[in-house]
Amino acid sequence: MMRVDLTVNGEARSDDVEPRLLLVHYLREVCGLRAANVGCDTTSCGACTVLLDGTSVKSCTVLALQATGQQVTTAEGLAPPGELHPMQRAFRQEHGLQCGFCTPGMVMAAVGLLSENPDPTEAEVREGLEGNLCRCTGYHNIVRAVLAAAAEAGGAEVPAASAAAGGAAGDGAAAGDGAAAGDGAAAGDGAAAASGDQARVRA
Amino acid sequence: MSILGTRVLRTEDPRFLTTGGVYTEDVVDERLAGACHVFFVRSPVAHARISRIDVSAALAAPGVIAAFTGADLADLPDIGPMMPGLLNERMRRHLLAADVVRYVGDAVAVVVTAEPYQGEDAMDLVDVDYEPLPAVVSLAAAASDEVVLFEEAGTNIVANFGDPAALDEHLFDDCDVVVREEIVNQRVAPAPMETRAAAAAWGEDGRLTAWIPNQGAQGTRSGLAGLLGIEPAQVRVITPDVGGAFGAKFGADPEHAVVAWVAKKLGRPARWTETRYENLIGMTHGRAQEQTVTIGGSRDGKVQAYRLEILQDSGAYPRIGAVLPFLTILMTPGPYAFPRAEAVAKSVVTTTTPLGAYRGAGRPEATAAVERAMDLFAAEIGMDPAEVRRRNLLPPFTEPHQTAFGALYDSGDYVVALDKALAAADYATLRADQAARRERGDVVQLGIGLACYVEITGAGDGEAAGPSENATVEVHPDGTATILTGTSPHGQGHATAWAMLASDELGIPVDKITLKWGDTDLIPEGGGTGGSRSLQQGGAAVQQAAQELIELARERAAASLEASPADLVFDVGRSAFAVAGDPDATVPLAQLAEDEPLLVRAVFSAPGATFPFGTHVAVAEVDTETGKATLTRMITVDDAGVVLNPLLAEGQRHGGIAQGAAQALVEEFLYDDDGNPLTTSFADYPFLSATEVPSFELADMATPTTYNPIGAKGIGEAGSIGATPAVQNAVIDAVAHLGVRHIDMPTSPMRVWRALQAARSENG
Numbered sequence: 001m002m003r004v005d006l007t008v009n010g011e012a013r014s015d016d017v018e019p020r021l022l023l024v025h026y027l028r029e030v031c032g033l034r035a036a037n038v039g040c041d042t043t044s045c046g047a048c049t050v051l052l053d054g055t056s057v058k059s060c061t062v063l064a065l066q067a068t069g070q071q072v073t074t075a076e077g078l079a080p081p082g083e084l085h086p087m088q089r090a091f092r093q094e095h096g097l098q099c100g101f102c103t104p105g106m107v108m109a110a111v112g113l114l115s116e117n118p119d120p121t122e123a124e125v126r127e128g129l130e131g132n133l134c135r136c137t138g139y140h141n142i143v144r145a146v147l148a149a150a151a152e153a154g155g156a157e158v159p160a161a162s163a164a165a166g167g168a169a170g171d172g173a174a175a176g177d178g179a180a181a182g183d184g185a186a187a188g189d190g191a192a193a194a195s196g197d198q199a200r201v202r203a
Numbered sequence: 204m205s206i207l208g209t210r211v212l213r214t215e216d217p218r219f220l221t222t223g224g225v226y227t228e229d230v231v232d233e234r235l236a237g238a239c240h241v242f243f244v245r246s247p248v249a250h251a252r253i254s255r256i257d258v259s260a261a262l263a264a265p266g267v268i269a270a271f272t273g274a275d276l277a278d279l280p281d282i283g284p285m286m287p288g289l290l291n292e293r294m295r296r297h298l299l300a301a302d303v304v305r306y307v308g309d310a311v312a313v314v315v316t317a318e319p320y321q322g323e324d325a326m327d328l329v330d331v332d333y334e335p336l337p338a339v340v341s342l343a344a345a346a347s348d349e350v351v352l353f354e355e356a357g358t359n360i361v362a363n364f365g366d367p368a369a370l371d372e373h374l375f376d377d378c379d380v381v382v383r384e385e386i387v388n389q390r391v392a393p394a395p396m397e398t399r400a401a402a403a404a405w406g407e408d409g410r411l412t413a414w415i416p417n418q419g420a421q422g423t424r425s426g427l428a429g430l431l432g433i434e435p436a437q438v439r440v441i442t443p444d445v446g447g448a449f450g451a452k453f454g455a456d457p458e459h460a461v462v463a464w465v466a467k468k469l470g471r472p473a474r475w476t477e478t479r480y481e482n483l484i485g486m487t488h489g490r491a492q493e494q495t496v497t498i499g500g501s502r503d504g505k506v507q508a509y510r511l512e513i514l515q516d517s518g519a520y521p522r523i524g525a526v527l528p529f530l531t532i533l534m535t536p537g538p539y540a541f542p543r544a545e546a547v548a549k550s551v552v553t554t555t556t557p558l559g560a561y562r563g564a565g566r567p568e569a570t571a572a573v574e575r576a577m578d579l580f581a582a583e584i585g586m587d588p589a590e591v592r593r594r595n596l597l598p599p600f601t602e603p604h605q606t607a608f609g610a611l612y613d614s615g616d617y618v619v620a621l622d623k624a625l626a627a628a629d630y631a632t633l634r635a636d637q638a639a640r641r642e643r644g645d646v647v648q649l650g651i652g653l654a655c656y657v658e659i660t661g662a663g664d665g666e667a668a669g670p671s672e673n674a675t676v677e678v679h680p681d682g683t684a685t686i687l688t689g690t691s692p693h694g695q696g697h698a699t700a701w702a703m704l705a706s707d708e709l710g711i712p713v714d715k716i717t718l719k720w721g722d723t724d725l726i727p728e729g730g731g732t733g734g735s736r737s738l739q740q741g742g743a744a745v746q747q748a749a750q751e752l753i754e755l756a757r758e759r760a761a762a763s764l765e766a767s768p769a770d771l772v773f774d775v776g777r778s779a780f781a782v783a784g785d786p787d788a789t790v791p792l793a794q795l796a797e798d799e800p801l802l803v804r805a806v807f808s809a810p811g812a813t814f815p816f817g818t819h820v821a822v823a824e825v826d827t828e829t830g831k832a833t834l835t836r837m838i839t840v841d842d843a844g845v846v847l848n849p850l851l852a853e854g855q856r857h858g859g860i861a862q863g864a865a866q867a868l869v870e871e872f873l874y875d876d877d878g879n880p881l882t883t884s885f886a887d888y889p890f891l892s893a894t895e896v897p898s899f900e901l902a903d904m905a906t907p908t909t910y911n912p913i914g915a916k917g918i919g920e921a922g923s924i925g926a927t928p929a930v931q932n933a934v935i936d937a938v939a940h941l942g943v944r945h946i947d948m949p950t951s952p953m954r955v956w957r958a959l960q961a962a963r964s965e966n967g
Contacts, residue, residue, distance in 0.1 A: 018320070020320070021320075028229075034222070034223055034225075034229040035221070035222055035223030036223070037223070037226070037228075037396070037397070037446070039396045039397070039398075039479065039885075040479040040884065040885040041478050041479045041480055041884055041885075042479070042884045042885055042886040044884070044885030044886050044890070045396065045479075045885055045890075047396060075220065075221060075222075075223060076221060076222055076223075078221070079221070084217060084220060084221070088217075088220040088221065091216070091220055092212055092213065092216040092217065092220060093212065095212075095213065095850045095851070095853070095854050097216060097219055097220065098447075098694030098695070098696070098854055098858065099224070099395070099396065099397070099444075099445065099446045099447040099693050099694030100215075100219030100220075100223065100224040100444065100446065100694070101224065101226065101395075101396035101397045101446030101447060102396050103219050103220060103223070103224075104219075104220070104223045107220060122898065125893075126893040126894045127893075127894055129892075129893045130892045130893055130894050131892075132893075133396065133885065133890050133891075133892060134396070134893075135394060135395055135396050135447045135449070135858070135862070135890075136396075136447055136694045136854075136858045137854060137857055137858055137861075138857035138858045138859075138860055138861025138862075138896060138899065138922075139857075139861065139892075139893040139896060140857040140861075140896075140898050140899050141853075141854060141857060142893070143893065143898065144898075
């Protein structure tokens, strides 16, 4: 085991990990942050995309140890609890998600894209998201969402939440009966914290 | 104003966007505490006899709790095909192959570990000796029966649909022009972003609780119980969030049952999440038909006769895919008024991954065949393909139209759909642009592809006679409501849509209504979500339950207000009953739930399936030097009756269009001659990315059906049904003037380039 010291969604952490542990598995199993998903074996799909010091990376192709000393931002930490980041809001507004599996990674990739190119054309959005696969939407509304978020920001960078966002849900988030019941009620602290309105509707 | 028909944003989104969905792998539950992890050891060869399996090295590896082979599961029943009367019953399998493996991916053993990474290490230590048998990959080879997969069956034929000997040899006798073409509707992988998974725990009461991503918990419960040889009542299936399914997550797979068996055997909960490699070889594939189309008619554009002959690849074990030619045949003539048409099919087994349902499931294959045939006929007589279609489409009808193949089209206006699509595309201008490029001999040529379609949605019986579904609506004293549904969303937005339907009746805001699904103890009956059935039956059931709830509440309100029920009006805006003429005498609906539960379970039953229709226009540019085709525009009319929420309906269309375009342009699951799969990762399988499709142009058309009070037909599969042949036709159309008649899908640069080379050498 080796020690990894890093910051996850604004929270400093220090954990003993297997040297071969992938960052995505570290986030999911050690930190209990399960928004990032694993959708392939070959760094092709981008469902695991997170920000590493503000740059979007596929966390299935980063060892947890490689994140030492860096800031990791996941979909959970993009906005303060109970709020949506402008990119998340745009995805909802434009119906840029259906089954939701690619969504956290897609949103992080989109945030990373706008940080590099705050005012992209449609073609640039499509090129920029080429490494993030979606089977449900045909990309149409994802592209619209990213363009809408860019337009809303007026060409300014759409920032990830500050380190104070506090979206790190801690161990065992997304727990609870709701998760088990399949009624869509991702109960537990994590869901309730990050999605206040939703949690009320679902409760 | 009614909320119905408006763009209500999804209530489920904030959760998906922040903490993410809770998919099976994400489920944290005390019943799963200490779960072990199951890893499947899969055959690396297509066809072989297993002479020896040795798990001892794996058992000695760190963290390994157990390892099992087919011999260990001998107490479980073997598995025959569904629909035993229709499919060859002697083609049977076991949960783990014990004697013979029949495709690369056939599971032969499991390794069970404490931690996931340990399983990755240990599964390679299972030592299996395979005595190779000949692979059977081509459908011709399979049909020849030279090598049979199941000795007990003595043949590779799973089923025949119609008798080839009974085909009418005079079918095309009076035709001026007859065109014949062999078409491959290639094998594709459904590839939902979430792969298959399972988590299983047995309670002290001896009942199994299984968390499985699926399209209908009730069907999965039945399937799982059948595979395990136990009663459905002993099984509780819970459906977590499902990361896409596309037809491939109906029922239960052998792996799901093995995970449950392991949990029972070890007395410890067990989990499994497959890798993408496993998913691409282990989850059922879609399509995989070889078709021969023959079309004949007169030079004035009237088709007189059409024949469709189908060879369906069932893969190694007959599953739903083996039955799909039934649906293809049902939809043979599509929206056309052909005076004569006939179709036959044969399903065969091959040493490849089994075939199942994939978005459209048998109907896209019918549309692809007839739409290719229409273009071939149009090219042969030198007439515009839009005009040929117009001359053969059924005239509009409001009374159901019975086809010669047994389909009863409920309502349709196919010519209007064609005209709307052509107008939205500015068809004449496109043709002029095409003509100019041809005239100039441009390197990049323009192609315009059409597809007119009609499809069948919401077929199949439910718990009541005819297509049916149940819903329970309950109003709570705090002014919220809960809906239970037998349908099973996995991206479609039912939580929002069903809440809209209930809200419209009850006056309770959408965000105060919670939808529950996918727990067989809570909702024992249900048909799930597939075949584009949910809104027209499951949604209609919600509406019916809500209406019946109002009538139930009316009795209580009458007692409360000391008035006659007939004198009460329900004010939806205030969600309260009032006495007519006395606006101050009111009682809120929620208050009527205070003393006893206020709920109604309703079963909606439809008179039959519905038949959405439309026209797709695809515009493609083809580089005649490289063969590279680029889809530049996609214009569609998809008439699925009344639209409940345009946001959701458009989303379904977008996704379907993209999947159709993907099959036409890039996707194909490939095997070599030895049965080795060649496209087993997303690095190899050409999954469509955002750069390969344009934004889509959707035109509206809504012809109501009378088969449900909402007026809705299904919209989930229309996109893939129309787009596939439209895009294929566009690519071929771009190079048709150079002598190319047909290019099979996917229209890859290599295929297009070869077709151009062949045409040049033929013409040169």
